Amino acid sequence: MIFIVMAPIFIMFKYSLSDRASVVTGGAVIPLWPYEPTLEQYRGLLSADRFIGAAITSLKTALLAVIISLILGVPAAYALVRYRFPGILVLTTFLISIRFFPDIVSVVPVVEVFTPAGLVGNVAGVAAAHCLLSVPYVIFIAMGVFESIPGDLEEQAQVLGAGKITAFFTVTLPVALPGLAAAAIYVFLLSWDEFIFAYFLMAFSDLSTLPVLLRKILSWTPQHNLLAAISVLLSIPVVLFTFIVQKYMRAGATAGAVK
Template structure:
């Protein structure tokens, strides 16, 4: 008679081989992590150069003397700094008024966009209503409209209402351009704010409005800052609508477009530099709230 069949069990691996395999796996993970880090840093450097090099070249040309700008090949480092070109541009007729108009239009567009977009974003995030998804899709579709589609009909309306050639007309146009993005950005931020925080505030006696302003709004400031940056930069850089809706009260981009098209190259660079600097200053001012949205704290 034969006994029952027995299953052979593999002998356990020696302890030294197990440690070696674990160390090899950990080393492979570290190498992959280093490769990912290098790739991310390389991508960040490439994007920074892509965005920063044109700004540097414009600044170099605007702050160089006419002789240095006409040299060939053009030096990549400042060899003969001069503020003469910028001084002449800034003191030219209409530039100061256009700069003030741009600031006024940008801030007014910012206030209107946030005043209308933040409550709309909160409603989209907190309340389920019929047609919410088509409404968000409609907001995205409005961004696909060319600026001339809005500018020409609005010019006719503003001519009839007396708003033509005013900063209010341009601000209304820029608000219409920025409002869809403001609603979508703020709604995404309000979704991330736990509703329990708001409910807890109301349990302790806060009204819905007070719970929103004291609990929800501070947590949504990064998203509101991002929407504010987008609105101001969009308004500051927009040129076609401002050129159509104004004649004497033009913003700085429209003024630069209309007056520097036949000017020497140095003054074109000066105009471009004057357009870039205020937007960079505004972004630098708002960066604290924007970086907090990404989990970074500036101390």
């Protein structure tokens, strides 16, 4: 099983380092390690406007998605944990289960609604669509964070004369910060990986995120080492961050579907 898990990742690396002769072999066997490992694909990519442009678009989209979903999700999670009014359980279940709604079903109406609103082919539209996926996750993760912080802390601050808002910002927020950072990273990765919404919203524009760029390049049947090099660059942040927030990823994964 270890072999099956590792082999595709190794092959991706191998191709990304391959020189031309080890990919276009003209009928000879493709070597398992390139004849002359080279970084030329990476060098080429990092100086290509198209690639850099897509990377910047991806980055902008993901950061915008992070900001919107934290602003919407964190206060909501706080309210759902700290306030008890009738129907709150139903409300929580409803808000969190929105992520089970199939994205491929919602993508056509999203594009149809976004087109007149001018949200097609730009970063804001894709980020807004990604937030539909990510806000439930933020609520879920942040609820877990706030539940682990006793409400007494804040009450004591209030007894000592702090207002509700001051108590939140000076007492609860600093304690909650690591957990919320994990939620932010989670949203970032979700948006960085996301293909369906980004593709439908950017299919006919010059703008693309990295996954969309991969798909657009695929239709000109490019050399495999180029595809692999983009793939590696797309995966690196995800792999790094996944291991940083593994604990929270696990909570998200075991509680529901993960993108």
